[in-house]
Amino acid sequence: MRAPRAWRVAVLLTGTLLLPAGRAAADPSTFVYADAGEPSTIDPAKANVNFELTITRNVYDRLVDFDPSDPAHLLPALALLWTQDGDAWTFKLRQGVKFHDGQAFTSTDVKATLDRLLRIGQGQSYLVDDIASVTVIDPATIRITTRAPNVFLAGNLSRIEMSSADDINRHAQDADKGDAWFGEHANGTGPYSFVSWTRGSQIELRRNAGWWGAFPKGAFDRVIDRFVNDGATRARGLEGGEFDLANFVPRDDALRLGHSSGFHVIEGNNLWAWPAIYLNMHLAPTNNADFRDALVRAFDYGAMSQYFQTGNVIPRGPVPSWFPGSPEQQEPPITTDLAAAKDALAKSGEGGASMKCVIPSGFPEFSFAATVLQSSAARLGIKVSIEEAPFVQAITAIKQDHSNCFVLGNANLSPTDATKFFAAHYLKDGFYNSGRYDDPALDALVHRIPTIADQKERDGMLKAAFETVVQSHYIIWAARPTTVVPEPDRIAGYRIDPAEYINARFWEIHAAQ
């Protein structure tokens, strides 16, 4: 008798809760970017992950910029002119630039920034780790000396964000390991200024009206960088209109969404290999070059192409064809060739061997590549077992010879310099050189490239380095898909950065006209 009344109350309550509050009239001046996670730090000297760089790239400026559609073409930013003279580079700085706190930007800021970056040795510092000294010539001129001549320095500085000497001096005195302030505060000269960080939720930026650069018509006054860890949720939110753009939408969703009404696809290159399978050069059976050769030839590249559906090419080596000076087009394609693989296996004397792969968890592409390796190897009678572990654990496993292989996605953060990438992935002690490939000749060759002034000669050396790595069969470059970003039709201006794995240049994004 009474229950129906209780039910009516329940239904009424639920009903009112669900009442359409009218879709919150999306504030036209606010842009919401669904980022792949919450930054651990927004210190430009430490930022490392793309959802940390989202903040630093937009709040801070760099000395030099580049054209994403032609990365070899460097553009003036905080520096207007730059010249190389042997191991010294001189930069003429832009005048009248102010930090968000009102302080003027001068050469002392550049020196303090670079000194601090090299002291800390994290973040993007590896791109400029050959800097020997930084000298202030006058407030508008700075000289940077490298240990050896480096033609790439200006290009690599396009990834180094300039903070204020004043902040560095003020906060480096703290007992908090010197740098904690930068972890959650930001004072740059960039197009957007840091407003607030709601822990666990979002960071809010405001457009810097006094920025030296030009904003497009319809640029957003307010940017909300929302932390959304789950890729599917980012996709759903983008689709439902909650977000204006999203970082790293899973490929299936990106393709479906990009081709649905109200969206268009932005497609471009920024991946060098995705994924790349690293083989352990020191643990049997992958320490056998012929065995590795057999795996490379047996690998089913077609399966990867099918997986990525569109825009995928099979890499021929470590450097993609679209990178300035890449030798890839002249190299022979790498194809699946079971007969050759069997010959190589026979030559190796490792028939019937088994191997273990510990791969980073959380990336479906990595798991898929590992599975393809497993089935390809099975056709040679080789047994591959797969384990997934968090990144640090997985890379430690192979470095400590507990695993024969490792899977990684490759991108290069320098727009023009391949040597830093080589140093990290193929040279001795390189962080990502997980299989511990060790070839002193390659080390010497790669280290010499930046010192060569002549571009033709450098290109020839890059070709030699390219071929050395290919011939070592150290890596199975499983695929190189294009990056696909679904952009709502109401938004325009997003460009894929070839020297970054997905990044948003908020200062170029605007409401569609």
Next chain:
Amino acid sequence: MTAFIARRLAWGVLLLLLVATLTFFLSRVVPADPAAFLAGQNTSAATVARIRAEYGLDRPLPVQFATYLGGLVRLDFGESLRTHRPVADDLVQFLPASLELLIVSFMIYVIASFWLAVAAARRPGGAVDTAIRLLTMLATGIPVFWLGMALQFVFFYRLHWLPLAGRFPLRDTPPPVHTGFLLADSLIAGSLDDVWKSLRCLAMPALTIVLNLLAVGTRLSRAALIAEFDRPYVRTARGKGLGPRAILYRHVLRNALSPVLTVTTMQFGYMLSWVILVEVIFGWPGIGLYAYQSFEVFDYAPVIALAIVSTAGFVLINLIMDLIYPLIDPRVRGLAT
């Protein structure tokens, strides 16, 4: 009574110490290098070594443990490697969000499961009972992440009625923080509009938690009610000429309260574990999401802190329940002292 409370609290502290020790050493067994994580990718071995020393991660384990325990006494849970902030600060930041979700869910759950149990117990085996049993079992059978996503699909994606995720509409500015509880802060700010916005954000996560627990809660409460309905005093009450309403509310419910309370307390524990999952699904910035993200990168300190805090919560809730029982049931009065 004071002695009873003191004794219970002493046991609680002992339990906390045990949990702290266990989780500390368990977390150190995990083969991951926090210093390597802190340094980030593409850093040199020298940088990693420097960071290891800075954070005291190069010292012997017993020393690290002693330092940790020393900190705990001052409510210092150490520093999070991921957020680079003291864990205690992070907890203060994230705990209210979780508590708010937990309390609202718990209230909905208690009321809903009680209603359903009453409706079902009215005629055991009847159509209403069967329907309730089937529906609640269905809701519970659905994995929590799937349920959460299904709700998102329906109420956000299809109907645009509720926000996708988060504690507050992301384009709006939340009320100034006083308590960290958005509902309370909205009231303090005098903004019913903000209360409304917070409630709408709460709706889906709370519903996910409630739906997942409803079957068990309803079934147990229903059993307790049916058992009470069979007691002789119910016949007495009928023989006195009381109507079904008075019999239910004045007699049966009062007596069923103790068993229901016991069940609900246990459910509160389950709810704590669901909160972690639900926070991840709905990007709810609480300690669940915090611990999950920390755990993903082997950031120990927050995980241990969460274990300690939730254990403390359990101890406290059980203590409160022990103090509530005598209020409900005069027969256990005096037993506690």
Next chain:
Amino acid sequence: MILSVRDLRIRFGHAAAAPFAVDGLDFDVSAGEIFVIIGESGSGKSLTGLSVLGLLPQGAVASGSIRFDGQELLNQPEAVLRPLRGGRIGVVYQDPLSAMNPVWPVGEQIAEVLRAHGLAGRREAARRSVELLERVHIPDAPRIALAYPHEISGGMRQRAMIAMALACGPRMLIADEPTTALDVTIKAQILELLSELRRELALTVVLITHDMGVVAELADRILVMYAGKVAELGPAAQIMNRPSHPYTQALLFSATMSEAPAKADLPAIRGTAPPIEARPAGCRFHPRCPQAAADCREAAPNLRRLGDVLLACHYPLLNGDAARPGCAP
């Protein structure tokens, strides 16, 4: 006749094959008398008592007629029965500890009846509940009124139960095994109380019990039930002194035996009452009857009048002895 029961049948479930726990009962209760229904457990005596106010357990189906003051009560809607329950008819149950709600004070449970019947407001009901406790001779009534059931003695609880039943000044009291859980002296006190109440309040009492000893000095008339049927019905004095039915006699023997174990040579009752689904054909008592003959096994005896007594037996006892010479010891 204040209460008249006609062809009362109670069984569990509607299935045609379901046996009747109470199987065609007829009796009348006159105003102001103490009417005792006696029988072993399973005889259907408690169901009979409960059916008067529609308090049968779930699943029990009753047919026939029960009239109270001329008003039909059987299978009437709750709305009809509710004012009667605790109003014109009070009920007292066995085991008052479980029959009272453990979480309310005793006085409150009495006051509740008054409030439920709209006879008093909250405060007035509380005052009257103390008076009622005093009426049933509970010492220190104001304090007991605030006590919880588990805090007072068994005898006190049963007095409180009676006070509860008396709250609205009923015309009839149904007492279902009111003394079962009590020891002998308390039992006597409760029975004395019932007898006093009948006297002073002109109350009709229907007392349900399995204990002949209880009824001896109290009953005006006795209904002996066996396996859902009337075995013997008549004035108490006659039934107690000169039982006509072998079952009544056996019950009497059991009662005297339990009080005087020395007389163990007297024939006691054999075996146990048959379970409801395994009742024998013919006279239901025959497997346990010392006088049973062949026709007892075949035909159920009809109820017939023997002097002041109604009786269902083929071979009734005469003067307390077997009617069939062949069977005499």
